[in-house]
Structures are given as structure tokens and as C-alpha cells.
Amino acid sequence: MKINDVILQTVTKIVVFIILTFGVELFISGHHDPGGGFSGGLVLASALLLLYMTYDIETVHKGIPFDFKKIAGLGVFLAIAGSMVPMLFNEMFLTQKKGEFQLPIFGATELSMELLFEAGVALTVVGVVVTILLTISEDVN
Amino acid sequence: MTNVLVLPLLVPLLTAVVLIFFRESLVIQRLLSVLAAAGSAAAGIYLLLRVQSEGIVRLDFGGWEPPYGILFVGDSFALLLVSAASVVTALILIFAFSTIGERFEKMYVYPLMLFLLAGVNGSFLTGDIFNLFVCFEVMLLASYALLVLGGRKVQLQEAFTYVTINVLASWFFLLGIAYLYGAAGTLNMAHLAVRVADSGHDPILTVISLIFLIVFSLKAGLLLYFWLPGSYSAPPAAVAALFGALLTKVGIYAMIRLFTLVFTGAPGLTGSIIAVMAGLTLIGGSIGALSSRDIRQIISYNVVIAVGFILVGLAAGNEAALSGSIYYVLHDMVVKAMLFLAGGLMITLTGKTKIGEMSGLLRNYPALGWLFFAAMLSLTGIPPFSGFIGKVLLGEGLIGAEMYVLLTLAFASSLFVLYSLLRIFLNCFMGESIIGPEEQTPLRKRTLLPVAILGVLTLAIGIGADWLAPFVNDAAAGLADPNVYIEAVLGSGGTADR
Numbered sequence: 001m002k003i004n005d006v007i008l009q010t011v012t013k014i015v016v017f018i019i020l021t022f023g024v025e026l027f028i029s030g031h032h033d034p035g036g037g038f039s040g041g042l043v044l045a046s047a048l049l050l051l052y053m054t055y056d057i058e059t060v061h062k063g064i065p066f067d068f069k070k071i072a073g074l075g076v077f078l079a080i081a082g083s084m085v086p087m088l089f090n091e092m093f094l095t096q097k098k099g100e101f102q103l104p105i106f107g108a109t110e111l112s113m114e115l116l117f118e119a120g121v122a123l124t125v126v127g128v129v130v131t132i133l134l135t136i137s138e139d140v141n
Numbered sequence: 142m143t144n145v146l147v148l149p150l151l152v153p154l155l156t157a158v159v160l161i162f163f164r165e166s167l168v169i170q171r172l173l174s175v176l177a178a179a180g181s182a183a184a185g186i187y188l189l190l191r192v193q194s195e196g197i198v199r200l201d202f203g204g205w206e207p208p209y210g211i212l213f214v215g216d217s218f219a220l221l222l223v224s225a226a227s228v229v230t231a232l233i234l235i236f237a238f239s240t241i242g243e244r245f246e247k248m249y250v251y252p253l254m255l256f257l258l259a260g261v262n263g264s265f266l267t268g269d270i271f272n273l274f275v276c277f278e279v280m281l282l283a284s285y286a287l288l289v290l291g292g293r294k295v296q297l298q299e300a301f302t303y304v305t306i307n308v309l310a311s312w313f314f315l316l317g318i319a320y321l322y323g324a325a326g327t328l329n330m331a332h333l334a335v336r337v338a339d340s341g342h343d344p345i346l347t348v349i350s351l352i353f354l355i356v357f358s359l360k361a362g363l364l365l366y367f368w369l370p371g372s373y374s375a376p377p378a379a380v381a382a383l384f385g386a387l388l389t390k391v392g393i394y395a396m397i398r399l400f401t402l403v404f405t406g407a408p409g410l411t412g413s414i415i416a417v418m419a420g421l422t423l424i425g426g427s428i429g430a431l432s433s434r435d436i437r438q439i440i441s442y443n444v445v446i447a448v449g450f451i452l453v454g455l456a457a458g459n460e461a462a463l464s465g466s467i468y469y470v471l472h473d474m475v476v477k478a479m480l481f482l483a484g485g486l487m488i489t490l491t492g493k494t495k496i497g498e499m500s501g502l503l504r505n506y507p508a509l510g511w512l513f514f515a516a517m518l519s520l521t522g523i524p525p526f527s528g529f530i531g532k533v534l535l536g537e538g539l540i541g542a543e544m545y546v547l548l549t550l551a552f553a554s555s556l557f558v559l560y561s562l563l564r565i566f567l568n569c570f571m572g573e574s575i576i577g578p579e580e581q582t583p584l585r586k587r588t589l590l591p592v593a594i595l596g597v598l599t600l601a602i603g604i605g606a607d608w609l610a611p612f613v614n615d616a617a618a619g620l621a622d623p624n625v626y627i628e629a630v631l632g633s634g635g636t637a638d639r
Contacts, residue, residue, distance in 0.1 A: 070161065077158045079156060080151065087144045091204070092204050093200060093203075094202040095204050096203060
């Protein structure tokens with residue numbers, strides 16, 4: 001039996017962008033306010049989850065042809081390698097530095113080394129959550 | 142401050158992550174994984190030598206000074222275990238190359254083994270009790286995956302018990318940490334030691350220490366070992382060897398560390414509870430080892446006996462007994478790995494698992510037979526193998542502490558170890574050979590090589606006990622006098638502002 005999900009599909013097309021934007025916002029605000037890589041990553045993953053639920057796995061996979069296990073791996077690599085950078089300058093492992101940079105659109109922006117670590121966390125969360133969900137759905141089939 | 146201190150955790154972790162991207166390339170997988178384990182061993186040994194001249198080293202992550210930040214502390218005890226664990230893992234990896242099969246290799250078996258090593262090394266090195274919990278979880282998650290890898294029915298069955306028990310224990314661990322933070326207001330282990338001593342050993346802290354005792358007993362298999370023999374005999378030989386050599390040792394380490402550093406105040410209570418538990422473990426393990434007919438079960442029960450034996454030293458608590466325990470932990474890592482690998486080889490070569498089903502293997506595989514024999518002698522404590530020195534020191538310590546019942550139990554258990562393994566040797570290696578030379582499964586040299594190296598190591602630890610003595614004595618002295626550790630972390634002035 002085919003369910004009529006026109007409304008769901010139409011709403012999803014718009015809502016996914018709102019969720020993704022909110023995820024990025026959470027991720028960036030994380031340095032000083034509540035948020036950060038973990039919660040940002042979870043929100044990003046929930047957008048992907050919505051896509052997978054509305055359309056089927058094959059359709060989404062055509063649009064986003066990534067192996068999410070590798071994305072999780074890339075995230076952990078980024079977090080560890082980023083934390084190792086201070087070791088090259090004879091600083092302690094995990095030492096964080098920050099600075100002000102003039103960026104083209106954003107103007108004067110404070111950038112911190114932690115961004116790298118948090119990006120790693122976000123990617124890991126997205127990768128792991130999607131991998132878990134896909135594994136469970138494979139089981140059902 | 143030295144960044145080398147984080148390498149035993151970081152090198153396996155980073156390599157494991159990199160290996161995820163090289164799933165198809167077995168050459169890179171094998172090469173990098175063994176290099177990572179060797180690299181972490183090298184870092185451990187380098188630091189061990191450095192600690193002898195400089196004293197305890199520490200690394201404050203991100204420059205946050207204790208007690209506020211998380212830190213790694215390298216003393217002789219932790220670094221000896223880190224070095225031994227990494228060397229043993231490297232050898233088990235080499236064994237896995239020729240035995241575990243391509244299906245496992247493509248299912249991330251090497252990254253998982255490295256994750257496990259990273260968790261184990263992190264647990265040894267950390268100086269923060271919450272970080273200890275995290276490292277435990279890293280290790281356990283890897284072990285869950287390794288246990289079910291392959292997906293045979295018995296593995297899934299055993300994994301169910303194993304995961305349930307460990308999740309429960311981890312929950313208690315977390316609960317204990319929360320209580321401890323509520324009562325003492327800190328999570329840094331050295332700071333905890335100071336606060337607990339200052340409080341005059343508040344009864345509430347004794348209760349919390351009992352929660353930790355239960356948690357680590359579950360993880361180490363002290364008395365609460367009912368989950369152990371089953372789950373250690375389910376996975377393939379290389380994985381079982383990794384479990385048998387490393388996992389219980391982390392629980393043992395945590396128990397020794399916590400009860401010599403933080404909860405030292407109520408030795409009358411916790412000391413005697415540990416003594417009773419260790420005694421019962423020795424009895425139960427011996428009964429188990431004698432009653433099973435499955436080779437893997439017998440070997441797993443030998444792990445249980447060793448846990449009881451090592452923690453008898455903690456119960457006695459004096460320096461001689463503790464150094465005996467340290468020798469014995471090192472010895473046991475090496476020789477348990479050897480025993481699990483040799484037992485696993487017997488099973489893969491014959492396709493049988495029970496004692497009565499094989500016979501006369503010595504004619505088919507003489508080298509394997511004599512290596513098994515050497516492991517047996519070493520576990521029993523016959524000189525010049527490595528078990529001897531640990532048993533002698535433990536005996537001295539127990540006589541010093543006037544614990545004669547435990548002494549009797551500990552040494553009687555050696556006889557049961559000997560009997561249970563001799564039964565395997567006599568039944569499986571001696572007697573009429575049932576497999577003809579033509580039809581026997583060939584045993585390749587490179588499969589046997591890691592077992593032989595482990596054999597050489599156990600001999601070397603026994604003969605080179607003198608050479609190892611300064612490190613072990615330093616480690617035991619550090620355990621007997623927690624102030625050394627506390628001063629290294631908080632500084633000599635740090636104890637002033639409590």
C-alpha cells in the first residue's frame with residue numbers, strides 16, 4: 001500500500017533547511033553560549049534523519065553519496081589531530097589559542113583553535129547517529 | 142610537563158582512526174597497527190626510564206593546572222603496565238595477521254584492537270577519576286564490538302551477559318563518582334587523596350569506597366567473576382588473548398590505585414573485605430579450572446585464579462606484597478596471552494575444544510607443545526620463569542602481614558593451576574597421536590612466532606628480575622607511600638591549600 005505523503009515531502013523540503021541552519025547556528029554559538037559540536041551535530045543529524053524518513057534511503061543516498069562511517073572517522077581524526085597541533089609548538093596537548101581575524105563577509109571575527117575540535121565532534125556525531133539509524137533500518141528489511 | 146605522556150593513548154587512537162579509511166588494504170592495516178602498538182610501547186619504556194631519574198611525570202591537558210584540569214600522571218606502576226600492555230598487544234596483533242582471517246580484517250578488527258589498547262593505556266595513565274571512567278568506556282566499547290565480531294550464536298549469547306554486566310557496573314561506577322564528588326568536591330585523584338585523609342575518613346567515604354570495590358570487582362573478576370569464563374572463551378583466539386591479558390588487569394590496576402592512594406583510611410574494613418573476596422576467588426577459580434573439560438574454559442578460569450592471587454597482595458598491603466603483585470601482573474599479562482594463543486592454536490588446528498577429543502599433539506606440533514609446557518611452568522611459578530619472583534615476594538609480604546590462611550590458599554591455588562594445565566598437556570599433547578603426519582593441518586612459523594616471543598619474554602622477566610627490580614621497587618614504594626604521588630601532582634605547596 002502506498003501512503004500519500006505529499007504534505008510531508010513538501011514540508012520536509014523547507015524544514016530541512018531551517019533545521020540545518022539552526023544546527024550550524026548552535027555549532028557556532030557553542031564557544032560562549034550553550035551549544036557546540038555535540039548538540040549542533042545532533043541537530044544536523046536530525047535533519048538527515050527527516051530526509052531518510054520522508055524519502056527512502058536510496059534517493060537520499062543519491063544526493064548525499066557519503067559513507068557515514070568514514071565521516072565519523074574523519075571527525076575523530078580532526079578532533080585528535082587538531083588537539084595535537086600544540087604539541088608541535090612544544091605546548092601541552094589540547095592547549096587552545098584564539099585570535100581576531102578579518103574575514104571577508106563577517107568582518108572582525110574571533111577564531112579559536114577549538115573550532116577544529118568542535119567541528120570534529122560535530123562530524124563524529126553526525127556520522128555515528130546516521131550510521132546507527134541506517135544499520136537499524138537495514139535490519140528491518 | 143612532557144607531551145610524550147599522552148602518546149601511549151594517542152598513537153593507537155589516531156592510528157585506529159586512520160585505519161578506518163584503509164579498510165580494503167590489508168597490508169597498510171597490518172603494518173600500521175603493529176607499528177602503533179610498538180610505538181606506544183616505545184613511549185612507555187622511554188618514560189619509564191625517565192621517571193627513574195626525574196621522578197613522576199605529569200601532563201596537564203591544555204595547561205589547566207590540577208586540581209582544576211584533567212591530567213595524565215606517569216609513575217613507575219602505571220608505566221610498567223603501559224609498556225607491558227603495548228608489547229603484548231603488538232605480539233597478539235602479529236598472531237592475528239595469520240589466524241584471524243580476511244573477513245575479520247575487513248570488519249575493522251585491527252582498529253578495534255587499537256581502540257581497546259588506547260582505552261587500557263588511558264586508564265593506566267589518567268590522574269582523574271572521571272577520566273578513568275571515560276577510558277574504561279573506550280576500552281569496554283571496543284571489547285563489546287570485538288566480542289560480537291564474527292556473529293556466531295555463542296558470541297552473541299555471551300555478549301549479552303557481558304554487555305549487561307558491564308553496563309550495570311559502569312552505571313555503579315558513575316554513581317560512585319557522583320557520590321564521591323558530592324562528598325569530597327573534587328575528582329582529581331591526588332586531590333581526592335588529600336581531601337579524604339583530611340576528613341578523617343568520614344564513614345560516608347567508606348561506604349563510597351565499597352561502591353567502588355563492587356564496581357572494580359565486577360570489572361576485574363574479583364569474586365564477581367561469573368560472567369568471565371563464558372565471555373572469554375567465545376571470541377577467536379587473538380581477541381580472547383587480548384581480553385585475558387589486558388581487560389581484567391585494568392580493573393586490578395584501578396583497584397590497587399584507588400585503595401592505595403585514596404581510600405587508605407579504613408584498611409581494617411576494606412582490607413579484610415578484599416582479603417575474603419580474594420580468598421574466595423582463588424577457591425572458586427580453582428574449582429572452575431578443575432571441573433571444566435573445555436580448554437578455553439580452563440584457561441579462562443586460570444585468569445580468575447590470577448586475579449585472586451594478585452589482589453591478595455593488595456589485601457596484605459605492605460611493600461613486599463605490593464611489589465609481588467606488580468611482578469605478578471606483568472608476568473600474568475605475558476603468560477596469559479601466551480596461554481590463550483597456544484590454547485587457541487590447539488583448537489584451530491584440531492577443530493576440537495574438549496580435553497578428551499585430542500591426543501598426541503606433541504608428535505604433530507612439538508614446538509607448540511613445549512611452548513604450552515613452558516607457559517604452564519611459568520604460571521605455576523617454577524624458576525627461572527617469571528611467575529616465580531612474584532610468588533616469592535607475595536609470600537614474603539603475606540608472612541609479614543601474618544595472613545596465613547590467604548598464604549595457604551594462594552599457594553594451594555598454584556597447585557590447582559598446575560594440575561588443570563597438566564591435565565590439558567597430558568591428555569592433548571601426550572599419548573597416541575590420532576592425526577597422521579599427512580593429514581595434519583600445517584602450522585606456519587609466523588603463527589607460532591608471537592607465541593615463542595611471549596615465551597622468551599616470560600623467561601626474560603624471570604631471569605632478568607634483577608634488572609626489572611628497580612622499576613618494580615620504585616612502583617611499589619610509590620604505592621606504599623601515596624604522598625609521593627600527591628606531591629608530584631599538587632606540588633609540595635599544593636597540599637597546604639586544601
